[in-house]
Amino acid sequence: GQQLNQSPQSMFIQEGEDVSMNCTSSSIFNTWLWYKQDPGEGPVLLIALYKAGELTSNGRLTAQFGITRKDSFLNISASIPSDVGIYFCAGPMTTDSWGKLQFGAGTQVVVTP
Amino acid sequence: DAGVIQSPRHEVTEMGQEVTLRCKPISGHNSLFWYRQTMMRGLELLIYFNNNVPIDDSGMPEDRFSAKMPNASFSTLKIQPSEPRDSAVYFCASSLGSNTGELFFGEGSRLTVL
Numbered sequence: 160g161q162q163l164n165q166s167p168q169s170m171f172i173q174e175g176e177d178v179s180m181n182c183t184s185s186s187i188f189n190t191w192l193w194y195k196q197d198p199g200e201g202p203v204l205l206i207a208l209y210k211a212g213e214l215t216s217n218g219r220l221t222a223q224f225g226i227t228r229k230d231s232f233l234n235i236s237a238s239i240p241s242d243v244g245i246y247f248c249a250g251p252m253t254t255d256s257w258g259k260l261q262f263g264a265g266t267q268v269v270v271t272p
Numbered sequence: 273d274a275g276v277i278q279s280p281r282h283e284v285t286e287m288g289q290e291v292t293l294r295c296k297p298i299s300g301h302n303s304l305f306w307y308r309q310t311m312m313r314g315l316e317l318l319i320y321f322n323n324n325v326p327i328d329d330s331g332m333p334e335d336r337f338s339a340k341m342p343n344a345s346f347s348t349l350k351i352q353p354s355e356p357r358d359s360a361v362y363f364c365a366s367s368l369g370s371n372t373g374e375l376f377f378g379e380g381s382r383l384t385v386l
Contacts, residue, residue, distance in 0.1 A: 260373065
């Protein structure tokens with residue numbers, strides 16, 4: 160089946176620094192999604208990408224859907240303490256149910272003042 | 273607006289006991305998903321429903337797990353009998369069923385089986 164490889168596994172950064180993480184797949188995805196999970200909470204959708212090559216921003220977040228459709232990256236600019244959490248990439252396992260998502264292992268982000 | 277509501281938030285039980293987790297999806301959402309999160313395996317889809325009908329339960333680990341959705345506003349995930357390896361955070365999520373991939377997750381039920 161499809162596998163999502165997410166890196167890095169964790170990042171320790173100082174407030175104000177930029178953060179970059181990526182996700183690669185062994186198979187083609189038609190949609191890439193980036194979720195964030197705060198401690199003790201469920202994941203929340205940050206950005207959705209639906210087209211190869213698409214570059215989408217949401218505030219300080221920017222994500223791109225790779226041209227090969229097998230990868231995606233997420234950047235966070237000028238990190239702040241509330242950026243702490245686990246960031247997951249995800250993609251639909253099938254085209255008949257877009258909620259049947261496969262998730263990457265996550266990138267844990269720790270922001271120090 | 274209320275989000276996805278799960279209960280209990282935490283449950284500690286002994287091996288062999290029956291566990292029932294509950295979920296109330298967002299009103300108007302027609303798809304409901306049960307995910308399990310562990311350190312070793314990450315987020316895994318267990319089962320999902322469309323319009324209260326189970327569509328795919330291929331992620332359910334074994335016969336000890338069962339899920340029901342008797343109506344559009346309620347679903348249960350039951351484990352009987354429970355085992356220590358079932359310890360995990362169980363998330364319920366709902367969506368409008370549109371092709372956006374946006375799931376709305378509850379806060380999760382943390383299960384510990386001793």
